[in-house]
Amino acid sequence: MYIFEGANEDKLFMKHLYMFFFAMALTFSAVAQSNYRPGYIRKADGSVQQGLLDYRSETRLAQKLRFKPTESSREMVFEPGQLQGYGFDRGKRYETHTISTADSAQQSYFLEVLVKGTADLYFTNQNGLERYFIQKGELPLQELVLEQKRIETGGKMYRQELKLYIGTLTYLFNDCKKVLPQLERTHFEQSELTKVTANYNKCVGPGDENFAKDSTSRVKIKIALVAGVNVTKANFTSVSDKFAYLVSGNHAASVAPTFGISFDINHRRNETLSLNTGLHFSSYKLDGQYEKFTSKQVWDKYIYSLRASYLKVPLMLRYTHPRGMFKPFAGIGVQQGLLVSNESKVEKDVLFYSISRVSESESMDSPRVYEAGIVGSIGAITGVSEKTSISIEARIEKNNGLSSYNSLKQNNCVSSLLVGLLF
Numbered sequence: 006m007y008i009f010e011g012a013n014e015d016k017l018f019m020k021h022l023y024m025f026f027f028a029m030a031l032t033f034s035a036v037a038q039s040n041y042r043p044g045y046i047r048k049a050d051g052s053v054q055q056g057l058l059d060y061r062s063e064t065r066l067a068q069k070l071r072f073k074p075t076e077s078s079r080e081m082v083f084e085p086g087q088l089q090g091y092g093f094d095r096g097k098r099y100e101t102h103t104i105s106t107a108d109s110a111q112q113s114y115f116l117e118v119l120v121k122g123t124a125d126l127y128f129t130n131q132n133g134l135e136r137y138f139i140q141k142g143e144l145p146l147q148e149l150v151l152e153q154k155r156i157e158t159g160g161k162m163y164r165q166e167l168k169l170y171i172g173t174l175t176y177l178f179n180d181c182k183k184v185l186p187q188l189e190r191t192h193f194e195q196s197e198l199t200k201v202t203a204n205y206n207k208c209v210g211p212g213d214e215n216f217a218k219d220s221t222s223r224v225k226i227k228i229a230l231v232a233g234v235n236v237t238k239a240n241f242t243s244v245s246d247k248f249a250y251l252v253s254g255n256h257a258a259s260v261a262p263t264f265g266i267s268f269d270i271n272h273r274r275n276e277t278l279s280l281n282t283g284l285h286f287s288s289y290k291l292d293g294q295y296e297k298f299t300s301k302q303v304w305d306k307y308i309y310s311l312r313a314s315y316l317k318v319p320l321m322l323r324y325t326h327p328r329g330m331f332k333p334f335a336g337i338g339v340q341q342g343l344l345v346s347n348e349s350k351v352e353k354d355v356l357f358y359s360i361s362r363v364s365e366s367e368s369m370d371s372p373r374v375y376e377a378g379i380v381g382s383i384g385a386i387t388g389v390s391e392k393t394s395i396s397i398e399a400r401i402e403k404n405n406g407l408s409s410y411n412s413l414k415q416n417n418c419v420s421s422l423l424v425g426l427l428f
Contacts, residue, residue: 040059040060040061041057041059041060042060042096043058043093044056045091046083046088046091047089047090048089056074057074057075057076059071059080060093063129064131064132066097066099066115067131068114068115069082070083070099085101085113088101090115090118099117100127101115102114102116102127102146103146104136104138104148114131115129117129119217119218120199120215120216120218121217122202122203122213123209123215124178126138126199128195135195137195137198139177144177149173150170151169153165154167171189174188174202178205180209181205184208187201188201200217203215203217225271226268226270227269227270227427228267228268229266229268229425229426229427230264230425231264231283233262234263234421235263236258237258237418238417238418238419239256239259239311239415241408241413242416247412249295250295251293251309254293254295254307255293255294256291263286263421265283265284265285266283266285267425268281268283269427277324277326278322278323278325279322280320281319281338282321284316285318286345287419288312289311289312289417291311294306294307302358303358305353305354307354308352309351309352310351311347311368312346314346315342315344317340317341317343317376318341320339320341321337321338321380322336322337323336324336332387333383333384334386335381337382339377339378339380341375341377343374344372344375344376347369347407349370349372350365350366350368351367351368369410369413371410372407372408372409373407373408373409376404376406377404378402378404378417379402379403381400381401381402382399384396384423392428393426393427393428394426394427395424395425395426396427397422397425398421398424399420399421400419400420401419401421402417404417404419405417
């Protein structure tokens, strides 16, 4: 009887996994480049200078700007009091304004411009707290407020929302009767506040040159065509002599192509965290042999092959470092595979003294249809044009393979190298 617990294989996989995430950490720590994009700054005297602006998170963009006139220029750092504002070409725009902080102090910030016109709408994200401000003509800047309270009634707690922002907008937009009915239906969300303010500007100044940020879609999806190679190492454990040839057989790792389509989905306000999924075609083939030798007159010889093809759907949480010409990323999650085709043949040659017998059969006549596993990835993305990027990615996966038998456990360790074209 053959008993194999697979402890050595699991330890080897964990070692590879630790090395994988150690390499991920080294990749992130090694990235020191900045994510410079074309744009402009508006200086304190009102003059405009074109150059390159360092793109950061919303919180950092509100507090500090790194700027270079040219790629080879020395970096300059500006705080809100030093500029009237700045903007990225075909991207976000910011203006300097003084607002109150959590402790009621007055402080200057770069506020993102959502709408410009008769009424100007601004936004800032201060460590997760989203705040909106509006200004009409010569009136002072006012904050749009949604106040939430918890009220206890009859021993139960209820949440009450005070939509103070609707009163503010009603007062400011009173000179356009067409917009007023929309206000009661306006939720405290960037897309809806932007829409109603833009509608007001069109109402009171139809011939004016107004600006409104496109906030219609909260979700941004990047599509990638990917192709590469998989290296599959299969390990088997069993408590039955029937599968001794698979457990102790000599089969090399399988090398096979893989290809598919990937989708990276994230919120427009967060460029670092995303959900990565897709549909990939993957396959492997194992060819091996095993000999159970008792004597020159008594032995068993096995020649076997396993082939399997899958459609796989990964689901990973991915972090992408927002800075640098080469933006590194890492992800971890699960992967499901649907068996498309398979083949499992074994040829057994038995010699017992003068009697020789050759037979052929299926190794797994009831294969597992749905494969499941865990997967991790690291890689980097670099842009080749305004709308197109290239990615290179290394993945490591551990799944439960083709065997559905209780007496035969299969563990596959799959290493992949992928190249993708992102749109």
